[in-house]
Amino acid sequence: MKKLLAVILFLSFTIGTACAEQPVVGFVTGASGLGDLSYNDMSYGGIRKAQQEFNFKLIVMEPEKDGESTIEDFTKLINQSDILILIGAQHAKLVKTTAPKFPDKKFIISEVPVDGLNNVSSVSFKQGEGSFLAGALAAMCSKTGIIGYIGGTPVPQVREFEQGYVAGAKYAVPGIEVKTAYVSPLGDFSGFNAPAKGYNMAMGQYNDGADVIFTVAGLTGNGVIEAARRSGKYAIGVDSDQDSLAKGFVLTSMIKKMDITAYNELKAIMQGKFTPGPTSYGIKEGGVSLSEMKYTRDKIPAGVLEKVEDIRKKIINGEIKFEFREDAQ
Structure with a gap:
């Protein structure tokens, strides 16, 4: 203990x-x-x-x-x-x-x-629903056509974040490339408490062309956000509103209430x-949402937020359905 x-x-x-x-x-x-x-x-x-x-x-x-x-x-x-x-x-x-x-x-x-x-x-x-929105936003804001995802460890809940993020990105921009990585292997939860590793992994993805990285890794995500700030790229926070951790460099946060x-x-x-x-x-029940994006809203291309809102409404009314597949690789 x-x-x-x-x-x-x-x-x-x-x-x-x-x-x-x-x-x-x-x-x-x-x-x-x-x-x-x-x-x-x-x-x-x-x-x-x-x-x-x-x-x-x-x-x-x-x-x-x-x-x-x-x-x-x-x-x-x-x-x-x-x-x-x-x-x-x-x-x-x-x-x-x-x-x-x-x-x-x-x-x-x-x-x-x-x-x-x-x-x-x-x-x-x-979380797959909220991550779907995050992925759509990331893909539409990407200038390189490459975005990233860094998870703590591949337990089903964190993989659901990943699948939702990838699905949302490809829904919005079918040709988008999504780089995915996990900090620690399945069964090892230290990946949620390793900000230095998160920083290094994020810098690797940024150097490989990603310009937006979604991090679902607890305290490790602080390292990813710091890498975004230092590289001048975007990170996406998770669970709480992390937009203020690096104002202007956290594109949004996928909030779980x-x-x-x-x-x-x-x-x-x-x-x-x-x-x-x-x-x-889920989104309909008010359990997940994107942050207000008060530090980045003015940087987001015209029409993107309207498209994200349209996707949100389609998830609520069932027109868009995300289903997590535990057997998917």
Whole structure:
């Protein structure tokens, strides 16, 4: 276990209950932990909002360097908590193994659907839809006819980003070339915590002609964004609005509203409305979107944003359908 921030940020205001009676939420971050300016921080923001409203204790646990948590450490956290919320597909097996042993605890896992367990609620996102929009925008803004994609590790969720991005790019510009790469192999989640590698890989793609790179790699993506800034090219951020990390060099960000879903899931439990099983959020449900592009909007060619908006509407009404293929290479 890299860090255990024990019972942090406990709000001390009273609402008529003794501290011992307050619920305890255990939060297991995804790979790279807090401070990634991406999915972990966004989820944490939603949890903190819920904490301010419902006054629970919070314990934050960050995974090992490989991005995974041991069953021993997680069991300790379960014994200290009433509600467990985990971020990242790598934690699915952990939840499936432990949840049946602790039927009195509530589990929330984000990024992967989990069904069939009465005490587990899961949230997933139709990231392929949002990535379709990002790919279309990247292709229409490219001047070289080459764009790139850098993922943390090829788990299905990250590959869905890639497939959506490539599909959207080729829908908008059929002749576009898309270079794809992953920072670490399948099973190794360190690819989400390696900004130096992200920087070097991005510089390689830029040197090979790419002028827009979409990064889905947690903290590693900060290195990709820095490479965009230094090379004068574009990066596309992910999960949170990362446009301000390099103003004018982050073309857009494909936002997943993980703060809203974390808040909603905790709120449901606190109000006695817990519903087990999977929930999926796409463009239509307001779960994924592109950023406002306030630092790049004036640089985007005329008519491109109108075309992106038209594609967005076609996804919502079903005229454009993206389906992730796990067996695709």
